[in-house]
Amino acid sequence: xxxxxxxxxxxxxxxxxxxxxxxxxxxxxxxxxxxxxxxxxxxxxxxxxxxxxxxxxxxxxxxxxxxxxxxxxxxxxxxxxxxxxxxxxxxxxxxxxxxxxxxxxxxxxxxxxxxxxxxxxxxxxxxxxxxxxxxxxxxxxxxxxxxxxxxxxxxxxxxxxxxxxxxxxxxxxxxxxxxxxxxxxxxxxxxxxxxxxxxxxxxxxxxxxxxxxxxxxxxxxxxxxxxxxxxxxxxxxxxxxxxxxxxxxxxxxxxxxxxxxxxxxxxxxxxxxxxxxxxxxxxxxxxxxxxxxxxxxxxxxxxxxxxxxxxxxxxxxxxxxxxxxxxxxxxxxxxxxxxxxxxxxxxxxxxxxxxxxxxxxxxxx
Numbered sequence: 452x453x454x455x456x457x458x459x460x461x462x463x464x465x466x467x468x469x470x471x472x473x474x475x476x477x478x479x480x481x482x483x484x485x486x487x488x489x490x491x492x493x494x495x496x497x498x499x500x501x502x503x504x505x506x507x508x509x510x511x512x513x514x515x516x517x518x519x520x521x522x523x524x525x526x527x528x529x530x531x532x533x534x535x536x537x538x539x540x541x542x543x544x545x546x547x548x549x550x551x552x553x554x555x556x557x558x559x560x561x562x563x564x565x566x567x568x569x570x571x572x573x574x575x576x577x578x579x580x581x582x583x584x585x586x587x588x589x590x591x592x593x594x595x596x597x598x599x600x601x602x603x604x605x606x607x608x609x610x611x612x613x614x615x616x617x618x619x620x621x622x623x624x625x626x627x628x629x630x631x632x633x634x635x636x637x638x639x640x641x642x643x644x645x646x647x648x649x650x651x652x653x654x655x656x657x658x659x660x661x662x663x664x665x666x667x668x669x670x671x672x673x674x675x676x677x678x679x680x681x682x683x684x685x686x687x688x689x690x691x692x693x694x695x696x697x698x699x700x701x702x703x704x705x706x707x708x709x710x711x712x713x714x715x716x717x718x719x720x721x722x723x724x725x726x727x728x729x730x731x732x733x734x735x736x737x738x739x740x741x742x743x744x745x746x747x748x749x750x751x752x753x754x755x756x757x758x759x760x761x762x763x764x765x766x767x768x769x770x771x772x773x774x775x776x777x778x779x780x781x782x783x784x785x786x787x788x789x790x791x792x793x794x795x796x797x798x799x800x801x802x803x804x805x806x807x808x809x810x811x812x813x814x815x816x
Contacts, residue, residue, distance in 0.1 A: 452760050453612065453728045457523035460512050462487045465789035474754055475762045476774040476795075478809065479782035484790035485764045488782075489614035489730050493637050495522055498537070499609045501593045506539045508546045514788070518543055519551060526608060532558055533605050537590070550587050555605055562601045565591050574598050613722055614730035614762075615639060617714060624710055626702035628676060628684040639714050643686040643702060647676065649721050660720040663749070667712050667742060672697065674713070688713070708737040715746050724753045728760040735767035744769060768806035775805035781814060 453471055458464040463484045477485045494505040506520055520539040525532065533555065540551035553565040560578065564571040570591050571580035575598070585591060595602040617624075617639045624642040631651065632644035639645075650657055664671050672689040679685050685701055688709075692698035702710065715734060722729050735743045747770065754761050763770065771779075779795030796815070798808055808814045 452758070453526050455525040456492065458491050459521040460517050461491055461510055461520050462512060463784060463790050464491070465512055467790055469792065471760065471762055472778060473760050474751065474774070474778045476770060476779045477762065477764045477782060478766065478771065478775065478779055478795065483782040483784055485782050486616065486732055489616060489732055491522065492612060492614050492730065495524060496609050496612055498590050499592055499606055501590055504548065504589050507548065508541050528604060528608055535605065548588055553591060555592070555602060557601045562599050563592060563595050570594065572598060575600050610634060611727045613727065615718065616732040617711065622707060624702060624714070626686045628686060642714060646674065646686060646717065647684065653721060656720050660716055663716050663720065664713065667716060667745065668709060711737045712742060719746065719750050719753060723750055723759050723761055724757055726757040726759040730762040732764045734763055735765055735770060740769050743767065747773065771806040771809060772804050779805070783815065
């Protein structure tokens with residue numbers, strides 16, 4: 452479970468610390484940093500995975516001119532405390548970036564370190580390191596995957612963090628599945644490829660997922676793959692039509708709301724129900740009130756039953772009323788500066804619901 456993230460000199464985050472709960476609702480005005488928090492987590496996930504480094508000079512905080520960004524992340528995994536820190540440095544003249552420091556600790560013992568131009572390898576059960584010169588612009592963790600099980604466990608866990616932003620482009624979900632995709636991307640554009648992997652890997656969970664969709668989508672029967680004229684697999688949804696005849700629609704032919712509900716229930720049954728850390732930016736877009744509430748209640752139960760973690764960003768009245776009092780964290784910026792947070796303050800008189808407080812602009816009083 453993710454227990455802490457620290458961000459310094461990234462967009463509107465300066466010396467920012469966030470300690471998420473197992474269930475959390477992030478609320479606040481547009482531009483207050485909520486989505487940027489998810490971006491920082493996604494960038495860090497990609498960095499640890501050895502992908503392209505997205506922490507560039509353009510992601511530094513605009514109103515200051517410091518030559519480094521720092522990100523730290525902590526988690527409790529199998530009752531052990533994992534602490535990861537990376538410092539991205541920018542040369543004063545050229546702005547050329549480099550990894551100044553990268554470190555992983557487990558229960559306060561260093562198991563990996565890159566510092567002062569050298570990588571320090573710690574094998575399992577050893578506190579003595581082998582040092583090798585290394586200058587890099589990317590994470591070096593992958594170099595210790597085979598020699599240190601703690602490094603391997605941390606990298607695997609980072610891959611299981613998912614922060615989704617599909618609110619603007621549900622129509623971008625690709626219906627073709629040219630190959631199996633082990634992980635969903637943050638916009639779920641590879642939904643069909645991901646589902647192709649899920650069907651093969653989690654057949655029992657797929658039955659539960661399909662039943663949930665039958666309850667959520669009127670007339671829904673199943674999702675299936677078929678080959679097109681080029682022998683490429685496409686994802687189809689079967690529904691019961693007039694006279695109880697089966698009518699089939701390609702994913703691209705479904706409404707935005709239908710595609711989004713399919714995505715939400717996939718996230719519920721194949722990620723949240725497996726105890727993973729999931730963040731969703733505006734899960735309520737494109738779907739009706741009566742559709743988001745059953746999903747939210749099922750997601751809550753899945754978090755509690757499987758020791759998962761769910762972080763939502765939303766302005767939706769229903770979500771505000773259900774989660775703001777017990778799980779709400781308000782993001783705000785003073786004078787358009789760096790991000791601050793505070794626990795949501797309910798109406799002390801008890802007469803106004805959270806959504807009404809937010810609508811009137813009284814949530815910070």
